[in-house]
Amino acid sequence: MITISSSSLLHILLLALFFSLCPIAKPQELENESEFSYIDGSPNGPEHWGDLHPEWATCSRGMMQSPIDLAYERVIVDQSLGKLRRNYKATNATLKNRGHDIMLEWTGDAGNLLINGTVYFLKQVHWHSPSEHAINGKRYALEAHMVHQSQDQKIAVVGIIYKIGAPDPFLKKLKDYIQQIGSSGMQEIDVGVVNPRHVQQNIGRNEYYRYMGSLTTPPCTEYVTWTIIKKIETVSWAQVNLLRDAVDDDAANNARPLQPINERFIKLYIPFKALQSLEPYTISF
Template sequence: MEPNTKTIFLFAMFFFDIFFPNILLVYAREVGHKASYTYKQKTDKGPEGWGNIDPDWKVCNTGKFQSPIDLTNERVSLVHDQAWKLDYKPAPAVIVNRGHDIMVSWKGDAGKVTIHQTDFKLVQCHWHTPSEHTINGTSYDLELHMVHTSAHGKHAVIGVLYKLGEPNEFIAKLLNGIKGVEKKEKDIGMVDPREARFQSKIYRYIGSLTAPPCTEGVIWTVLTKVNTVSMEQITALKEAVDDGFEVNSRPVQDPHGRSVWFYNHNV
């Protein structure tokens, strides 16, 4: 990492640690509020109005570190440092329909990602259709979020983008579970997160949860490589959620001058 870029990044991490305290509990609260908001734009309960639904969600409208954003080349700084260290492994998991999305939750130790000497344990993953992040203004058909938490309750999320094409191997192994998922947890046995494939150049920035309460202080890592997914797989994810959540993506947010770092090497 070049000196100036490294200084900026470390300052951002310090700022993140001081001003964005433990967000583990507020992330969990997202599940309980699924019926009180929607993704339908230009409605009272849609993304533009989330901050008015609940006082705890005010940051959805007032925050300066909201996600997702457009990852445009115009605001990217090239970094030559090590981006992260992935240490995933198979672990027992369950699948659950949260109404607004389908989530796979690991009940055993599925490993971690290490970012600047901080370990973030893999907790769960879920999908958004279409993608929430865009790259140079381009939206994709699907986005996977791999959610991690540190020992101090901080979050790091990895975003993987998909376009229509060949079936995705990771989703293929979960397809029966997705099609038969209910509101209660369903045991799906051992799930290997490495099968989601993370070898790619990446973007990184400081953002937020992309659903209420929109809590800020999330370290986002979005892969540049776009994977493929079949129409059957996208349809299964859409049909499994509650009516009205077939489209469950928040529009891109104002970056407010935030830095985006581009790591130009594989993990």
Template sequence: MSPSRLLFLLAAANAVALVLLPAAGAEEDEFGYIPGTPRGPENWGSLKPEWATCGGGRMQSPINLRLPDLTLAPRLGYLNYTYHQNSNASVVNRGHDIQVRFDGDAGGLVINGTAYRLRQLHWHTPSEHAVDGRRYDMELHMVHVDARSQAAVVGVLYTVGSRDEFLHKLEPYIIEIANQKGKEKMVNGGVDPNVAKGQDTVYYRYMGSLTTPPCTEGVIWTVVSKVHTVSLSQLALLKEAVVDGNENNTRPLQEVNRRSIALFLPLTLLNT
């Protein structure tokens, strides 16, 4: 084969490859948060057969935690959790949110005698759950899983104010992976989930679902009553770090459908 013929074939092959390769940034997220778009929340249930629960489920999350729907449940007891102070973790940009993934045993909590291990945590801006119709500026989800892969999630609400110390330690890592879907960085020295959870004892409890596809139901939700604070710059960082279109990564409120919503108050508070 002549050199000129070989060069022609190589050039043709390169041209075909350029046509077949996706353009930079052209990859589309599997789901999105912008209402009225093909991949918006109202369409999640029809995007994939395995996501049908997002559209037809009767125990979906998040919900509005309304005072008239609450039942006092002092017998639920204090949250029984034990987290490890220096847990190995990586900060991951999932495109639709920023996640802290625990790469070992970070501890966990016990609910009704069942142990749930902490697997990951992530943030939503603004909050997904509402309290008496009010949505807050941010919500942290601490995702736990038991031996049967059943989930229990602790939700923590935030309003703009003083900086959040847990998030403050992670800021350099979030900056490094900002706007880079799939990028991750290991946290030097690990993280302390106890700082994220805080020490509040009052909480809401109900049965719901994951708030992203596949919207699996049977999730035990614990939403901490005390509202924490996050600085305006920290909130802006989380919004800027995700892929465009996910700055407001909050699912619309779902119907309660007569579900029981419990409020745990210690007996000492009930008797005062």
């Protein structure tokens, strides 16, 4: 039989009391982004996010912050990740102006993504320009974040990076709504039924990076599972400008500066048939 001394029991009780008094981190992204900015040197700019509210302290003190540079020397090919398993479906959605970005939020059941046995339900997609993540030191024109949440409040984000080129078909469909929300000053507008699969048509077949990070906006909550699609899509300059002009926040961009990788490694899933082209990477089976 295991016995516990009175001093040990007191220690356990004090620890329980301490953790019960600690604030619980809320993983949700902010609906109203007016309290922070992306302007370098401003009192509420990225370097000061962690000082604006006690619950945002992780923005400054966290060791697993996002975005990061997906540098080749930190990448390990991991075949055990397997293909992305998504089960998206079309449902009603609302377009919102959150202050620093345009967000499309599904109001019905938009389906889910399965990662390591956990089901993450798709909630919304929003855009950052330039891309928040870098690929081997290079940032691109735009990045979409498809945000998912599990029943126990864990977050998984799928990032899609775009370079300048042909217009993106999904943003093309939303053009009139984005223009309307930008010119009218409306905070949100109903856009009807939207199929999440149209954000990126072949997302389930693609190679992807995987790492543990954080939200890229306050409160910068950590232990977010990041999946960055390796294939770079295209978007036109007009579409990038459309997204920025619609929010009218006086900022040239809405991308957080790159954060230290610290001791993290980045996993990369690539099908076996593509392994012959993996010279820059370390392979793990």
